[in-house]
Amino acid sequence: MEVVNARSALLSNFEVLNLLRELDAEHIARTKTAIRVKKEEEAAGKNSHDTHTEEISENLRTVELEAIQYLSADYQPSLHQSDASITQLTGSLQPFGLSKAEKLQIVNLAPTEPVELYVIVEELEDRLGNRMKDLLAAVSKSLNERAPEHPNGAVVVPEVKQTHDEDAVEVYEEADQETWEYDANAMEFDDTGEGAGVEGDLDVDDD
Amino acid sequence: MFVLSIIKDTIAILPTNFGVPSAQALISEINKKYANRVLHDVGLCICVFDLVEAGEGKVRYGDGCLWYKVRFRMVVFRPFASEVILAKVKSSDEDGIRLSVGFFDDIYVPLAYLPQPSAFDPNERAHFWLPDSEATTAHELLESATADRMYIDQGEVVRVRVEADEFYDDEPGPPKASEGIAVKREARRAPYSMICSIAEQGLGPVPWWKSAQPDGDAMEEA
Numbered sequence: 001m002e003v004v005n006a007r008s009a010l011l012s013n014f015e016v017l018n019l020l021r022e023l024d025a026e027h028i029a030r031t032k033t034a035i036r037v038k039k040e041e042e043a044a045g046k047n048s049h050d051t052h053t054e055e056i057s058e059n060l061r062t063v064e065l066e067a068i069q070y071l072s073a074d075y076q077p078s079l080h081q082s083d084a085s086i087t088q089l090t091g092s093l094q095p096f097g098l099s100k101a102e103k104l105q106i107v108n109l110a111p112t113e114p115v116e117l118y119v120i121v122e123e124l125e126d127r128l129g130n131r132m133k134d135l136l137a138a139v140s141k142s143l144n145e146r147a148p149e150h151p152n153g154a155v156v157v158p159e160v161k162q163t164h165d166e167d168a169v170e171v172y173e174e175a176d177q178e179t180w181e182y183d184a185n186a187m188e189f190d191d192t193g194e195g196a197g198v199e200g201d202l203d204v205d206d207d
Numbered sequence: 208m209f210v211l212s213i214i215k216d217t218i219a220i221l222p223t224n225f226g227v228p229s230a231q232a233l234i235s236e237i238n239k240k241y242a243n244r245v246l247h248d249v250g251l252c253i254c255v256f257d258l259v260e261a262g263e264g265k266v267r268y269g270d271g272c273l274w275y276k277v278r279f280r281m282v283v284f285r286p287f288a289s290e291v292i293l294a295k296v297k298s299s300d301e302d303g304i305r306l307s308v309g310f311f312d313d314i315y316v317p318l319a320y321l322p323q324p325s326a327f328d329p330n331e332r333a334h335f336w337l338p339d340s341e342a343t344t345a346h347e348l349l350e351s352a353t354a355d356r357m358y359i360d361q362g363e364v365v366r367v368r369v370e371a372d373e374f375y376d377d378e379p380g381p382p383k384a385s386e387g388i389a390v391k392r393e394a395r396r397a398p399y400s401m402i403c404s405i406a407e408q409g410l411g412p413v414p415w416w417k418s419a420q421p422d423g424d425a426m427e428e429a
Binding site for chain 1: 208209210211212213214215216217235238239242243244246248249250251253254256278280282283285287290291292293308309310364366368407408409410413416417418
């Protein structure tokens with residue numbers, strides 16, 4: 001085992017939340033199919049020969065659910081963000097001359113007050129002065145762009161259970177977001193599943 | 208807060224999983240091995256992001272598993288130094304405050320990083336801050352009016368700046384022959400812990416810095 005690069009790219013909380021939600025949806029779908037198949041087999045009277053049960057790691061489920069809970073808490077801005085709004089936000093942060101770390105923190109924390117910005121950006125008055133208001137306006141704008149649309153946005157995630165058939169699970173549809181209009185300057189969102197638009201901007205190696 | 212790490216490893220797929228497409232089986236095995244575990248000097252591994260490349264599965268002499276040499280990217284939790292994050296207060300004691308982000312809770316704020324002047328109230332079991340106070344000793348602070356105190360209660364959401372993080376590798380060494388069977392287990396230290404600060408303006412409980420009126424005056428406390 002070898003760690004080739006311990007820090008090859010930075011990820012925003014929103015991207016990680018999406019990734020974990022996808023994973024969660026996959027797991028639930030897989031468990032449902034497994035249960036359905038089992039029921040069919042029993043109904044058909046076949047002997048329940050365990051052909052293939054893929055165990056899902058407990059550790060993975062635990063960290064996944066707890067991370068989803070943390071990242072989608074109501075004090076986090078990720079409920080009000082979307083791929084398009086983040087791409088637009090990073091685009092509008094360009095002229096302010098901020099470092100990658102500062103831009104990432106602004107995306108993660110979505111400061112709407114000067115005080116919040118103060119802790120993120122060093123030497124705020126020297127570098128930004130009266131453009132601070134513009135920056136805060138850009139952040140608020142990106143948050144207001146969409147109301148929480150996720151089916152399980154603010155809902156508390158249920159306890160870890162292997163059988164989920166009693167919960168009405170809605171698979172998180174990412175496809176719906178792409179019908180929004182983009183800012184003309186924003187990078188074209190290419191759904192390669194890697195958040196190429198956002199991640200590319202925050203890639204550490206680019207510096 | 209999260210980074211991508213590129214890791215190279217050799218993973219075995221058991222014969223029971225040969226029916227599953229290999230990429231999926233590999234990701235599943237990697238997650239089983241790494242998820243929710245701390246990698247020394249890397250951070251807390253969350254899940255696999257994607258596979259960069261994987262070689263052909265080879266069978267080794269001695270078992271029936273297919274061994275793949277894999278290179279993959281992993282989502283790792285490791286805030287960088289001086290990053291600002293949101294966390295919840297898990298508990299407080301005389302030495303400081305302990306915070307949690309749900310999936311990780313070895314985040315500590317030692318006394319030195321509390322806003323000055325502040326003290327620990329043993330009755331409330333919470334720390335409090337007395338802004339604009341001239342008192343210096345804990346004794347004087349505890350004499351202050353309760354209404355003036357800004358408490359940091361359990362379960363509150365706080366904004367903190369990460370100052371440092373520590374990795375502790377507690378790999379047990381080879382069993383010492385002299386000690387015999389009963390080896391004393393020492394107190395477990397967390398493999399990964401973080402020290403944070405709430406000493407600056409803007410840090411600490413989020414409600415402290417929420418301005419009620421939108422009149423734009425910058426550094427006002429709540």
